Amino acid sequence: MIKKSRIVAFMVFIIAFTSVMVLTTSNILSNIKLGLDLQGGFEILYEVKPAKEGQKIDEAALSATAEALDKRVNILGVSEPNIQIEGNNRIRVQLAGVEDQNEAREILSTEANLSFRDANDRLMMDGTDLAEGGAEQTFDENGKPSVSIKLKSAEKFKEVTTEIVSLAPNNVLAIWLDFEEGKDSFVEESQKAEPKYISAPVVNQVFNQDTVSIVGDFSIEEAKNLADVLNAGALPVKLDEIYSTSVGASFGEQAMSKTLLAGIIGVIAVYLFMIFYYRFPGFIATITLTVYSYLTLLVFDWMNVVLTLPGIAALILGVGMAVDANIITYERIREEIKVGKSIQAAFKVGNQNSFSAVTDANLTTLLASAVLFFYGTSSVKGFATSLIIGILGSFLTNVYLSRWLLGLWVNSKIFKHKPGWFGVKKSEIKDISENFDTLDLPTRFDRFDFVKHRRKFFVFSGAIFALGIICLLVLRLNLGIDFTSGTRIEILSDNSLTTEEVTTELEQLELPSDDIVISGDNNNIAVAQFKGVLSKEEIAKIKSHFSEKLGAEPNVSSVTPTVGKELAKNAVKALAIAVVGLIIFVTIRFELPMAVSAVIALLYAAFFIIPFFSLTGLEVDITFIAALLTVIGYSINDTIVTFDRMRENMQKRRYLKKYEDIVDVVNTSLRQTLGRSINTVLMVAITVVSILIFGSEAIRGFSIALLVGLIVGTYSSIFIAAQIWVEWKHKELKKKGVLKTFKEKRKYTDEPQV
Numbered sequence: 001m002i003k004k005s006r007i008v009a010f011m012v013f014i015i016a017f018t019s020v021m022v023l024t025t026s027n028i029l030s031n032i033k034l035g036l037d038l039q040g041g042f043e044i045l046y047e048v049k050p051a052k053e054g055q056k057i058d059e060a061a062l063s064a065t066a067e068a069l070d071k072r073v074n075i076l077g078v079s080e081p082n083i084q085i086e087g088n089n090r091i092r093v094q095l096a097g098v099e100d101q102n103e104a105r106e107i108l109s110t111e112a113n114l115s116f117r118d119a120n121d122r123l124m125m126d127g128t129d130l131a132e133g134g135a136e137q138t139f140d141e142n143g144k145p146s147v148s149i150k151l152k153s154a155e156k157f158k159e160v161t162t163e164i165v166s167l168a169p170n171n172v173l174a175i176w177l178d179f180e181e182g183k184d185s186f187v188e189e190s191q192k193a194e195p196k197y198i199s200a201p202v203v204n205q206v207f208n209q210d211t212v213s214i215v216g217d218f219s220i221e222e223a224k225n226l227a228d229v230l231n232a233g234a235l236p237v238k239l240d241e242i243y244s245t246s247v248g249a250s251f252g253e254q255a256m257s258k259t260l261l262a263g264i265i266g267v268i269a270v271y272l273f274m275i276f277y278y279r280f281p282g283f284i285a286t287i288t289l290t291v292y293s294y295l296t297l298l299v300f301d302w303m304n305v306v307l308t309l310p311g312i313a314a315l316i317l318g319v320g321m322a323v324d325a326n327i328i329t330y331e332r333i334r335e336e337i338k339v340g341k342s343i344q345a346a347f348k349v350g351n352q353n354s355f356s357a358v359t360d361a362n363l364t365t366l367l368a369s370a371v372l373f374f375y376g377t378s379s380v381k382g383f384a385t386s387l388i389i390g391i392l393g394s395f396l397t398n399v400y401l402s403r404w405l406l407g408l409w410v411n412s413k414i415f416k417h418k419p420g421w422f423g424v425k426k427s428e429i430k431d432i433s434e435n436f437d438t439l440d441l442p443t444r445f446d447r448f449d450f451v452k453h454r455r456k457f458f459v460f461s462g463a464i465f466a467l468g469i470i471c472l473l474v475l476r477l478n479l480g481i482d483f484t485s486g487t488r489i490e491i492l493s494d495n496s497l498t499t500e501e502v503t504t505e506l507e508q509l510e511l512p513s514d515d516i517v518i519s520g521d522n523n524n525i526a527v528a529q530f531k532g533v534l535s536k537e538e539i540a541k542i543k544s545h546f547s548e549k550l551g552a553e554p555n556v557s558s559v560t561p562t563v564g565k566e567l568a569k570n571a572v573k574a575l576a577i578a579v580v581g582l583i584i585f586v587t588i589r590f591e592l593p594m595a596v597s598a599v600i601a602l603l604y605a606a607f608f609i610i611p612f613f614s615l616t617g618l619e620v621d622i623t624f625i626a627a628l629l630t631v632i633g634y635s636i637n638d639t640i641v642t643f644d645r646m647r648e649n650m651q652k653r654r655y656l657k658k659y660e661d662i663v664d665v666v667n668t669s670l671r672q673t674l675g676r677s678i679n680t681v682l683m684v685a686i687t688v689v690s691i692l693i694f695g696s697e698a699i700r701g702f703s704i705a706l707l708v709g710l711i712v713g714t715y716s717s718i719f720i721a722a723q724i725w726v727e728w729k730h731k732e733l734k735k736k737g738v739l740k741t742f743k744e745k746r747k748y749t750d751e752p753q754v
Contacts, residue, residue: 006412035308041096042246119170135230145223154210248553255696263316266690285326292397308382318390320687325398340432357644361637368633375574454723468611480621490555601721605713627705635713650741
């Protein structure tokens with residue numbers, strides 16, 4: 001008898017969730033903060049140094065500097081600036097959505113110090129005598145722009161004017177503006193600005209007042225900027241700009257629209273595949289994936305996470321990765337149905353048997369994501385944050401929620417004697433009286449002997465590895481400025497661009513570049529790189545020129561050698577920590593031979609990406625490292641699923657007594673898991689290809705690296721990891737004569753483990 005109450009409960013959940021999602025999604029999306037790569041803006045990393053001898057750069061000095069920078073940012077009217085202290089001597093400033101980036105850069109990096117001097121150039125007053133926030137743009141008696149400033153002490157100004165009057169006939173009070181441009185490490189010594197002469201009024205009487213009007217040859221804009229900079233106050237330390245990147249608003253809008261389109265296409269493709277291949281459980285998967293996507297955005301809103309372009313890519317990628325849990329579970333349920341179990345019994349046992357594989361697979365990716373977060377730069381941190389939230393969210397929704405929703409239908413008994421709803425043909429179902437075990441089921445891959453040709457696989461893999469090394473030595477990598485230092489400019493146009501056209505424009509600015517690449521869907525994006533780090537003035541000139549010429553402000557990124565070396569060092573450290581962490585984890589969950597085999601396989605997959613980029617000449621930037629670590633975290637998933645099945649197959653045996661036992665365990669496990677391995681990688685590959693084809697040009701290299709890594713990761717899992725384990729165990733068998741299996745070593749029972 002069908003239990004309709006369970007179906008009603010399912011419908012109530014769908015109606016309730018859909019209502020909540022429709023009513024709140026618009027508000028959630030509007031609340032999520034967009035990073036500078038999606039709405040335009042810029043980011044600067046300052047290294048804090050002492051302003052005077054003996055000054056210590058401690059926590060108090062860093063906090064005071066961050067506060068001073070915040071005051072300067074407030075002048076720009078940026079609603080939500082992000083100013084972070086990093087390490088012991090660095091401050092990162094991110095200003096998303098700022099309209100005039102040149103002005104913002106000027107106000108942040110330039111400190112104006114007003115000084116009053118007598119005819120002998122003796123300092124009488126300076127910026128410390130100004131009242132906080134007391135400067136404003138005004139007009140003099142002739143209607144010309146001027147700046148009115150308020151002094152802290154009228155008495156001091158009285159003393160100064162008294163002394164100046166006594167110096168007649170040289171009774172002038174010269175006003176100078178000292179620009180501390182030397183605090184910008186991108187500016188050479190010869191380019192540092194000299195103090196600017198404002199005026200030298202003759203003082204014929206003593207003034208007992210705290211307000212002074214500065215009159216000079218100002219435009220209204222110049223007078224306003226001077227007032228703003230004076231109000232910003234002095235910086236307590238020296239700031240060296242060691243890294244910067246800026247994104248034009250047009251670039252941000254285009255990147256977001258293209259990547260969102262890619263996401264929609266990729267997600268729809270995943271949904272269609274799941275429904276077509278897994279039937280009703282696939283339909284349940286689309287519901288849980290929708291809930292997963294909604295909850296992820298909700299968490300972003302609650303945590304005030306800044307959504308970046310790599311972050312959107314991680315969300316899209318997360319949908320493909322989230323479906324893994326469903327595929328592993330549904331395949332196990334189908335296997336239980338095929339051995340003759342009822343739908344209810346198959347559902348229960350399938351969920352139990354898949355739990356350990358799903359858990360281990362998610363934990364490995366989570367480990368790599370955590371390493372990315374701790375060692376990545378701001379954009380990579382955004383990717384890692386999205387990935388971590390996505391992994392946790394997918395585990396909750398696609399394990400527990402999916403189980404509950406599908407369980408409502410299964411336990412309603414509506415599917416009794418209807419295995420077709422789970423994609424199982426009646427002809428595939430064995431008679432339960434025959435006591436078939438899922439491990440004994442035939443597969444489409446039974447004719448393949450994976451172990452027999454393992455030496456050929458080793459030779460082939462070794463040859464490819466050697467060719468990769470040769471390729472790297474001969475062609476080397478096309479390292480971006482993230483690792484080599486320099487300046488990168490991305491120019492966007494409504495029309496097609498040519499190398500000659502861009503070269504001509506840069507030569508007009510006296511900034512020639514012999515490294516210009518044209519890209520984009522209609523050849524409307526030009527990328528020019530400079531070996532040296534351009535100064536603030538040169539960057540401003542480039543931005544103004546191309547904004548006027550093409551109607552869109554270019555992206556400009558500058559990296560000093562210090563940061564380049566540091567990024568490379570952190571990348572190597574991140575890879576090393578991820579590898580060690582995975583070895584420890586897999587050893588604890590399985591055994592050392594499996595851990596070493598898995599890590600060798602994933603390192604091979606990660607390595608393969610490097611000579612591929614060398615051969616194709618694709619640029620290696622910081623997102624390349626994010627792709628490597630993602631491949632390391634995800635490619636091991638397939639190996640984990642295979643090893644989990646190998647462990648299960650070995651539970652049937654008390655000992656591995658001969659070489660044929662080892663071969664049988666590996667071949668059987670690979671045949672049983674190959675179908676789901678292909679499906680899980682296919683789902684992620686669909687989302688990656690969607691991003692690659694329809695997404696933003698800015699993350700195209702990242703998408704290519706990820707796609708290559710996923711494909712090679714599947715190969716290495718089957719033809720390297722499992723085969724190395726065979727060799728390892730064969731040598732152990734020769735030494736010991738017989739090997740204990742997991743069953744005895746780990747005290748597994750014959751019951752499914754959860």
